[in-house]
């Protein structure tokens with residue numbers, strides 16, 4: 001695997017090299033009017049100085065072990081370090097689907113001891129929404145997040161309600177392959193370094209998401225390590241943005257923006273917390289539509305066709321009949 005070293009803020013990072021060009025995402029103080037403008041326009045930006053999770057900067061494996069209580073945490077395991085998300089609710093309609101990762105519930109202490117055992121060939125990744133089973137010190141840290149700024153940002157951009165805070169603790173080298181989410185996201189980094197490869201929603205036709213009824217809905221079908229340009233020719237035109245986030249950074253990750261997330265080697269396990277917000281309700285449709293709105297329309301149409309046909313196997317032929325030779 002070809003790697004390249006990139007410098008960010010006088011720090012050097014060894015990162016995997018892919019076939020597409022990348023350009024850096026701006027890194028601005030959270031109170032900079034330029035940063036607020038970017039968020040308003042749904043453009044990604046790395047925010048410094050917000051202390052959004054300042055009360056969690058001291059979270060490390062040891063502290064979490066002693067303060068997360070004995071609750072169970074969902075830990076994913078992958079043989080190749082890739083953790084392509086899949087929707088378990090769609091497994092019944094996809095009998096032949098083989099999940100690429102396994103997951104199990106374990107105490108944080110068990111997870112931490114698995115992490116420390118260097119010999120384990122498997123990669124593991126803890127992904128758990130913060131709930132009330134955590135110890136009271138964690139609850140206190142959580143209540144001391146910079147909610148003033150978070151709530152003000154949510155209001156100013158007319159985002160919907162905060163839906164969840166996901167605690168992510170990953171081994172060095174774990175990768176969440178390219179996908180998009182349907183929520184606005186303030187991604188707070190606490191320990192370690194994560195490289196985000198971001199793609200504008202208008203790159204939808206370069207990234208070939210799975211069909212909507214597939215467990216990997218919203219994930220790209222393209223294997224970035226070995227892209228199949230026969231099946232996915234337009235991937236050759238993909239253009240990425242890149243953001244390396246470290247401790248105390250917050251990345252504003254706009255809804256519908258594609259992202260691949262890599263926990264970088266040489267800086268220890270990564271600890272992150274997501275702040276996912278529902279989309280701003282569309283009060284009045286304004287033309288021309290933006291790319292996110294077009295993706296929402298495509299998803300609704302795919303859902304309606306799948307429902308109307310009531311037979312996913314006939315969907316490919318139906319879609320080709322509708323488009324090929326007619327809308328080309």
Ligand SMILES: O=C(O)C(=O)C[C@H](CCCc1ccccc1)C(=O)O
Pocket residue numbers: 085127166168175176181185187194259261262272274
């Ligand atoms: O914050 C984001 O949006 C990310 O993709 C962060 C990513 C883990 C996300 C795990 C996940 C993906 C889909 C549904 C629920 C959970 C990482 O940091 O590795």
Ligand SMILES: [Zn+2]
Pocket residue numbers: 179180181259
């Ligand atoms: Zn995501």
